[in-house]
Amino acid sequence: MFEDVRQHRGGEVASYIPQLARADADGFAVAVCTIDGQRFSIGDTTTRYCVQSTCKPINYAIALDQLGIDTVHRHVGREPSGHSFNEITLNAKGLPHNPMINAGAIMCASLIAPDLSAADRFDTVLQTWERLAGQGSVGFDNAVFLSERDTADRNFALAYFMRENGAFPVGTDLKATLDLYFxxxxxxxxxxxxATIAATFANGGVCPLSNERVFTADTTKNCLSLMASCGLYDFSGEFAFTVGLPAKSGVSGALFITIPGVCGVAIWSPRLDVLGNSVRGVEFAGRLAKTFSFDGLPETGDQIDPRHRSIEAAIDQATYFCAAAAKGDLTELRRLVARSIDVNLADYDGRTALHLAASEGHADVLRYLLPLGAAADSTDRWGNTPLDDAIRNGDEESIARLQPKMSEVGEHQKGEVSAHGSIEALAFLPTNKAA
Structure with a gap:
C-alpha cells in the first residue's frame, strides 16, 4: 500500500507559513503501533515534522483531564462547524464550534494551566506529548513558532472575536494564549x-510502550468522538463515511488515525489537497479501511482481520494467559482479555487459566475470570477440574468461589438428564477426584 500511494504526486505543500513551504514535497512516512507495543514503520521515518493541527486533540484532552468536561464545554462546543477550519464564526451560544478548528483550539489553549507561567504552561503540554509518545521522538521548532506568530492575523482576529463575545474565561491573557497555541x-x-501517540488513544489513554496512563478513559473516549466527527476540516464527514475511524490532520502533511482497541497509524506527506489534508494521507487511510476489517464483524470481500491469530499464535496466547494466571498478574490478564482472547484457552496439558490460578491460590484471578465465562467444569488431561486443584492446594477462598459454579454446572446437567429421560448422562457429571 505504501509503495502504491507513494506514486501519488497531487497537491501542494502549505505555503502560508514560510517554514512549512520548505518541507520536502515528496517526503512520505507511515508508521503503526499496536496497543500491545508492536511497531512497524516505512519511508522517511526519522524525519521530524511539525504537528500543526494534530496538536488540537492533545490540547483538548489536557484541558478535559485538568478541568472536566462541564467546565471545558462552557467555553467550546462539540458539533461540526460546517465552515472552514479558520472561519471567523461562532455557534449560537457565541462559542467556537468544537476543539478541532482553530477557534476551539485557541480556546482549549486558554484553559491549560492558566495560573502557571508561560514556560511552565508549555512544559505541561510538551511533557504530555513525551508521555504519549513513550520515547524521545518529540521536539520543538522555534523557527516555525516565530513564523506562525508573524503570519497569524486570522488567529488574532479569531481570538479578539471570541473575547468580544465573552467566550473566554475571565482574565484570559490573549497574547499568552495565542503564544501557547503557536x-x-x-x-x-x-x-x-x-503512531505511538495514536496507539495511546487506541489503548484508552495508556501508552503501549511505557504502560503509563496519560489520559483517563473518559477523556480519551470524548476526544476520539470529536476526532471522528471533526478531525479533517471540511472533509470530516466524507472521511467518517468512507474510512470510519477517528483521525486528525495537520497542514504540515501530518495525519494520525486511531483504531480503538487495535492500533494507531501515523502518516506524513506534505502535499495537501484544497482542504488542507495530506493527499497521500487520505489515500492511504482509504486503502487501509478497504483492506482491513477492524470492527469485529465478519470479513467481507477481500478484507482482512489483522487481529486473526494462527494456531501457533493461539498456543502462544494460551501459554501467556495461563502463565499470567499462575502468577496472579491481573494487569496482563486484562490486557489479553482486551485483545479478545478466549478465556478458556488451555495449555498442552489441557489446563486452563482457572486451573493455574486455583493451583497457586489466586482467588482474585478466579473472581475476575469467572464472570467472563471461564468454565469451572473444564478438565485437564488427568480429568481434574479447577475445583480439584483448589482443594488439593487447600485454598479456602478459591474453593468458595469454585464450588457454587460447579453446583450450577451439576444442576444444569441434571436438568438435561431429566429432560432426556436418561440416567446415562449422569456418567458425564464431573466428580470430586481429590475428595
Missing amino acids: QCCSITVDAPGM
Whole structure:
C-alpha cells in the first residue's frame, strides 16, 4: 500500500507559513503501533515534522483531564462547524464550534494551566506529548513558532472575536494564549512517535510502550468522538463515511488515525489537497479501511482481520494467559482479555487459566475470570477440574468461589438428564477426584 500511494504526486505543500513551504514535497512516512507495543514503520521515518493541527486533540484532552468536561464545554462546543477550519464564526451560544478548528483550539489553549507561567504552561503540554509518545521522538521548532506568530492575523482576529463575545474565561491573557497555541503547533515528532501517540488513544489513554496512563478513559473516549466527527476540516464527514475511524490532520502533511482497541497509524506527506489534508494521507487511510476489517464483524470481500491469530499464535496466547494466571498478574490478564482472547484457552496439558490460578491460590484471578465465562467444569488431561486443584492446594477462598459454579454446572446437567429421560448422562457429571 505504501509503495502504491507513494506514486501519488497531487497537491501542494502549505505555503502560508514560510517554514512549512520548505518541507520536502515528496517526503512520505507511515508508521503503526499496536496497543500491545508492536511497531512497524516505512519511508522517511526519522524525519521530524511539525504537528500543526494534530496538536488540537492533545490540547483538548489536557484541558478535559485538568478541568472536566462541564467546565471545558462552557467555553467550546462539540458539533461540526460546517465552515472552514479558520472561519471567523461562532455557534449560537457565541462559542467556537468544537476543539478541532482553530477557534476551539485557541480556546482549549486558554484553559491549560492558566495560573502557571508561560514556560511552565508549555512544559505541561510538551511533557504530555513525551508521555504519549513513550520515547524521545518529540521536539520543538522555534523557527516555525516565530513564523506562525508573524503570519497569524486570522488567529488574532479569531481570538479578539471570541473575547468580544465573552467566550473566554475571565482574565484570559490573549497574547499568552495565542503564544501557547503557536508553540503547540510547532512541536515536532517523527512518524513512529506519532503512531505511538495514536496507539495511546487506541489503548484508552495508556501508552503501549511505557504502560503509563496519560489520559483517563473518559477523556480519551470524548476526544476520539470529536476526532471522528471533526478531525479533517471540511472533509470530516466524507472521511467518517468512507474510512470510519477517528483521525486528525495537520497542514504540515501530518495525519494520525486511531483504531480503538487495535492500533494507531501515523502518516506524513506534505502535499495537501484544497482542504488542507495530506493527499497521500487520505489515500492511504482509504486503502487501509478497504483492506482491513477492524470492527469485529465478519470479513467481507477481500478484507482482512489483522487481529486473526494462527494456531501457533493461539498456543502462544494460551501459554501467556495461563502463565499470567499462575502468577496472579491481573494487569496482563486484562490486557489479553482486551485483545479478545478466549478465556478458556488451555495449555498442552489441557489446563486452563482457572486451573493455574486455583493451583497457586489466586482467588482474585478466579473472581475476575469467572464472570467472563471461564468454565469451572473444564478438565485437564488427568480429568481434574479447577475445583480439584483448589482443594488439593487447600485454598479456602478459591474453593468458595469454585464450588457454587460447579453446583450450577451439576444442576444444569441434571436438568438435561431429566429432560432426556436418561440416567446415562449422569456418567458425564464431573466428580470430586481429590475428595
